[in-house]
Amino acid sequence: MASACKLRPQPVKLSLVTEDRPLYLRIVEALRQKILSGELAPGARLPSRPELMREYGVSDSVAVRVAQILVSEGLAEARSGSGTYVRAKPKQRLTTRSFTLRLTVPFGTGSPYRQDMERQDMRGTWSYRTVTAVAPPEVRERLRLGEEGDAEDVVRTDYVFEANGEPSELSTSWEPLALTEGTPVALPEDGPHVGVMDRMHSIGVRIIGSTEEVRARLGAAEECAALRVPPGSIVFAIRRMYYGRVPPEGRERVVEMADIVLSAERYVLLYGMPRDEA
Amino acid sequence: MASACKLRPQPVKLSLVTEDRPLYLRIVEALRQKILSGELAPGARLPSRPELMREYGVSDSVAVRVAQILVSEGLAEARSGSGTYVRAKPKQRLTTRSFTLRLTVPFGTGSPYRQDMERQDMRGTWSYRTVTAVAPPEVRERLRLGEEGDAEDVVRTDYVFEANGEPSELSTSWEPLALTEGTPVALPEDGPHVGVMDRMHSIGVRIIGSTEEVRARLGAAEECAALRVPPGSIVFAIRRMYYGRVPPEGRERVVEMADIVLSAERYVLLYGMPRDEA
DNA sequence: TCGAATTTGTGCGTATGTATC
DNA sequence: GGATACATACGCACAAATTCG
Numbered sequence: 001m002a003s004a005c006k007l008r009p010q011p012v013k014l015s016l017v018t019e020d021r022p023l024y025l026r027i028v029e030a031l032r033q034k035i036l037s038g039e040l041a042p043g044a045r046l047p048s049r050p051e052l053m054r055e056y057g058v059s060d061s062v063a064v065r066v067a068q069i070l071v072s073e074g075l076a077e078a079r080s081g082s083g084t085y086v087r088a089k090p091k092q093r094l095t096t097r098s099f100t101l102r103l104t105v106p107f108g109t110g111s112p113y114r115q116d117m118e119r120q121d122m123r124g125t126w127s128y129r130t131v132t133a134v135a136p137p138e139v140r141e142r143l144r145l146g147e148e149g150d151a152e153d154v155v156r157t158d159y160v161f162e163a164n165g166e167p168s169e170l171s172t173s174w175e176p177l178a179l180t181e182g183t184p185v186a187l188p189e190d191g192p193h194v195g196v197m198d199r200m201h202s203i204g205v206r207i208i209g210s211t212e213e214v215r216a217r218l219g220a221a222e223e224c225a226a227l228r229v230p231p232g233s234i235v236f237a238i239r240r241m242y243y244g245r246v247p248p249e250g251r252e253r254v255v256e257m258a259d260i261v262l263s264a265e266r267y268v269l270l271y272g273m274p275r276d277e278a
Numbered sequence: 279m280a281s282a283c284k285l286r287p288q289p290v291k292l293s294l295v296t297e298d299r300p301l302y303l304r305i306v307e308a309l310r311q312k313i314l315s316g317e318l319a320p321g322a323r324l325p326s327r328p329e330l331m332r333e334y335g336v337s338d339s340v341a342v343r344v345a346q347i348l349v350s351e352g353l354a355e356a357r358s359g360s361g362t363y364v365r366a367k368p369k370q371r372l373t374t375r376s377f378t379l380r381l382t383v384p385f386g387t388g389s390p391y392r393q394d395m396e397r398q399d400m401r402g403t404w405s406y407r408t409v410t411a412v413a414p415p416e417v418r419e420r421l422r423l424g425e426e427g428d429a430e431d432v433v434r435t436d437y438v439f440e441a442n443g444e445p446s447e448l449s450t451s452w453e454p455l456a457l458t459e460g461t462p463v464a465l466p467e468d469g470p471h472v473g474v475m476d477r478m479h480s481i482g483v484r485i486i487g488s489t490e491e492v493r494a495r496l497g498a499a500e501e502c503a504a505l506r507v508p509p510g511s512i513v514f515a516i517r518r519m520y521y522g523r524v525p526p527e528g529r530e531r532v533v534e535m536a537d538i539v540l541s542a543e544r545y546v547l548l549y550g551m552p553r554d555e556a
Numbered sequence: 557t558c559g560a561a562t563t564t565g566t567g568c569g570t571a572t573g574t575a576t577c
Numbered sequence: 578g579g580a581t582a583c584a585t586a587c588g589c590a591c592a593a594a595t596t597c598g
Contacts, residue, residue, distance in 0.1 A: 060570080067583085081574070081581075082575080210550075215370075273489070356565085569587105576583095
């Protein structure tokens with residue numbers, strides 16, 4: 001029948017109840033409150049779309065949007081065909097990022113990563129791929145490699161670190177090729193020495209300091225996938241620089257640069273700044 | 279006319295062109311690419327909703343969603359009635375967070391914050407409010423204040439730091455009341471000494487180290503408002519602890535704890551870990 | 557100053573595919 | 578297989594902000 005055709009559906013008037021904020025935001029806040037207060041415990045199921053429509057008297061699209069927002073905030077997790085659930089926040093792990101705290105014995109028993117894992121009774125493993133390459137402009141500038149040429153001038157190593165088998169940290173490391181070329185430690189992960197400090201020390205390069213620039217941003221799709229976290233999660237992006245003195249003149253230069261990415265939900269960075277008592 | 283009423287609108291069949299990913303994501307990626315590559319410069323206007331519908335042959339709701347996502351990713355900014363524009367990323371400022379780097383002269387010319395500002399030619403100002411209070415459980419535990427009583431046992435100071443007049447950093451500081459009670463530095467901001475190290479030194483407390491736990495998360499509504507960033511922005515949440523030796527016995531204890539919040543978009547944290555050459 | 561056109565923000569309703577139980 | 582729930586998409590309507598002649 002033609003009369004069943006609603007040309008001008010009468011919008012539900014909410015203006016009387018309106019507290020200025022849009023409908024979907026009010027519902028989001030109500031649910032967020034329940035989650036944060038613990039009234040809805042982790043793992044609990046949120047109202048389904050039809051339930052939201054009934055409970056708050058809204059349309060499907062508003063219910064969809066509400067769920068989307070809670071998911072994007074990391075508070076909820078939607079399982080297709082099953083429901084939307086309060087997300088259990090993963091326990092945060094400390095990752096120690098100061099080598100004065102980290103290395104109780106200088107040039108200790110392996111890479112910083114391995115020591116960090118051992119301290120927390122985790123099984124740390126990693127995989128990597130090393131290539132020599134022509135440094136991209138940003139790396140070139142940071143490592144002070146001078147003018148760009150055709151020749152390969154850096155050793156690039158991509159790592160995926162795992163804690164108890166779970167991917168935990170991505171890292172891309174850059175070293176000046178000239179520094180290690182022809183030495184036993186030219187390939188970072190091939191030889192008796194592990195870790196930048198240990199390796200550099202073995203060829204007479206003395207590490208005199210390091211810096212870390214810490215940024216936080218939304219993870220790119222591939223990063224989130226590699227770290228096994230939901231797309232759009234927050235990540236730390238750390239740029240670490242190692243400075244050293246290079247023989248024979250003892251000239252100071254950057255000996256390694258690494259870009260490190262890890263989940264901000266799963267990790268807390270611990271920086272320690274001891275002050276000698278002398 | 280009744281015949282104008284489309285009961286079953288024929289959905290556009292896209293399955294033949296489908297490359298697995300949903301429509302809206304493909305459009306988002308196309309635009310994101312244009313933004314990141316610089317083809318769409320900061321300030322440039324993105325296609326409006328009708329334009330997106332025409333260009334990609336999609337419906338209004340898809341166009342709406344695409345814009346929403348780009349905005350939520352911080353890549354675009356929507357101005358109602360005007361358009362959606364590529365967002366100009368604010369310049370990130372370094373904030374130096376290692377006192378071995380920060381204080382070239384021990385107990386230098388004021389608070390770390392002021393020194394940081396001076397180094398970058400910024401005008402650093404701050405406002406604060408100090409109260410004595412009964413420590414909440416978490417603070418009690420961190421400061422090792424022992425059993426909870428009725429008596430006030432901490433000095434709480436809330437700061438808002440500003441750089442060139444713009445709010446840049448929120449901080450809540452906690453000090454054990456017993457440490458400074460009756461001394462000239464009982465009130466952190468009232469007296470000749472500024473900054474934890476300077477103040478503690480003046481009453482014979484020797485600072486022997488500090489740690490910072492760095493977290494990143496979405497800012498709460500009030501935090502974003504106080505920092506003048508859009509709601510839902512990413513913030514750093516830093517918990518700083520100062521450790522010292524307290525006279526007369528020289529017992530080691532936590533002498534201050536501070537929770538610091540700053541915008542992750544505007545700031546890069548710089549941690550330096552010099553290694554003495556001895 | 558005013559009004560028309562445009563654009564975003566919000567909300568309505570519906571349809572279909574697919575995953576889960 | 579059937580019911581349920583989420584994911585994606587279509588299309589429309591109206592308010593509020595902005596822009597511009």
